[in-house]
Amino acid sequence: xxVLTQPPSVSGAPxxxxxxxxxxxxxxxxxxxxxxxxxxxxxxxxKLLIYANNNRPSGVPARFSGSKSGTSAxxxxxxxxxxxxxxxxCQSYDSSLxxxxxxxxxxxxxx
Amino acid sequence: EVQLVxxxxxxxxxxGSLRLSCAASGITVSNVxxxxxxxxxxxxxxxxxxxKSRTDGGTTDYAxxxxxxxxVSRDDSKNMLYxxxxxxxxxxxxxxxxxxVAGKFGNWGQGTLVTVSS
Numbered sequence: 713x714x715v716l717t718q719p720p721s722v723s724g725a726p727x728x729x730x731x732x733x734x735x736x737x738x739x740x741x742x743x744x745x746x747x748x749x750x751x752x753x754x755x756x757x758x759k760l761l762i763y764a765n766n767n768r769p770s771g772v773p774a775r776f777s778g779s780k781s782g783t784s785a786x787x788x789x790x791x792x793x794x795x796x797x798x799x800x801x802c803q804s805y806d807s808s809l810x811x812x813x814x815x816x817x818x819x820x821x822x823x
Numbered sequence: 824e825v826q827l828v829x830x831x832x833x834x835x836x837x838x839g840s841l842r843l844s845c846a847a848s849g850i851t852v853s854n855v856x857x858x859x860x861x862x863x864x865x866x867x868x869x870x871x872x873x874x875k876s877r878t879d880g881g882t883t884d885y886a887x888x889x890x891x892x893x894x895v896s897r898d899d900s901k902n903m904l905y906x907x908x909x910x911x912x913x914x915x916x917x918x919x920x921x922x923x924v925a926g927k928f929g930n931w932g933q934g935t936l937v938t939v940s941s
Contacts, residue, residue, distance in 0.1 A: 746926055746927070748926070748927040748928070750868075750928070756933075757920055757931040757932065757933055757934055758868065758920075758928070758931055759931070760927055760928065760929055763926070763927040763929075764926065764927070769929075801867065801868050803868075803927070803928065805926070809886075809887070810884060811870055811873075811884060811885075811886050811887075812858070812870040812873070812924070812928075813870065814860075814867060814868040814869065814870065815867070816867055817867040817868070
C-alpha cells in the first residue's frame with residue numbers, strides 16, 4: 713500500500729546529477745512528517761541514506777542530499793558514480809493510515 | 824554496533840502459521856521502537872507492524888493487510904523480537920526485515936524469506 717509516488721526509473725552518465733521525486737499527500741508529507749530515504753543495492757537489505765528530510769548518517773557521501781517542500785520531497789545524487797546504481801525508496805508517516813508508508817521505489821541506472 | 828539477525832522463514836501452505844525471530848545485539852529491544860518491513864519478490868518495501876518501547880507502553884500497530892493475522896512481540900529477557908503470522912496468504916510471500924525505528928528505519932537485519940504456496 714504505497715502512498716508515496718516515485719518515478720520508476722532515472723538514469724544518468726557518470727558525474728551527472730540526478731533527482732528522484734517523492735509525492736505524498738496532506739496526510740503524510742504535507743502534514744509535516746519527516747521524509748527519509750533508503751538505498752537498496754542488488755541482493756541486499758535497504759540502508760538509511762537520508763533522514764529527517766536532509767540529514768546524512770555518518771558514512772554517507774555528501775553527494776547525496778535531500779529536500780522537502782509541501783507534499784513532496786526529493787533526493788539528489790550529484791557526481792553520479794557506478795556504485796550508486798541501486799533502488800531508492802522514500803518513507804514517511806501517514807496519519808490517515810496510522811502507519812509508516814514507503815514510496816514506490818526508483819531504480820537508478822548509471823549509463 | 825547494532826546487529827539484527829532474522830530467522831524462521833521458510834515454505835508454508837496457505838492458511839498456515841509461522842513465527843519469525845529477530846535477534847538483536849548492540850541495543851536493548853525493550854528500550855527502542857522496532858518494526859517489521861517486508862518486500863515481495865521484485866516489489867517495493869511495505870511496513871508490516873511496530874512495537875513501541877517499554878517506556879512508551881509497548882503497544883503495537885499494524886498495516887491494514889496484516890491486521891488481525893500478524894502479531895509483533897518481544898522477549899526482553901532474550902533481547903528478541905518476534906512476528907507471529909497466522910492465516911497466511913500467498914500474497915504474504917516476501918522477505919521480512921526487522922528494523923529499529925525512530926521516525927526513520929535506522930538499522931536493518933539481512934531479512935528472512937517467507938514463501939506461502941501450496
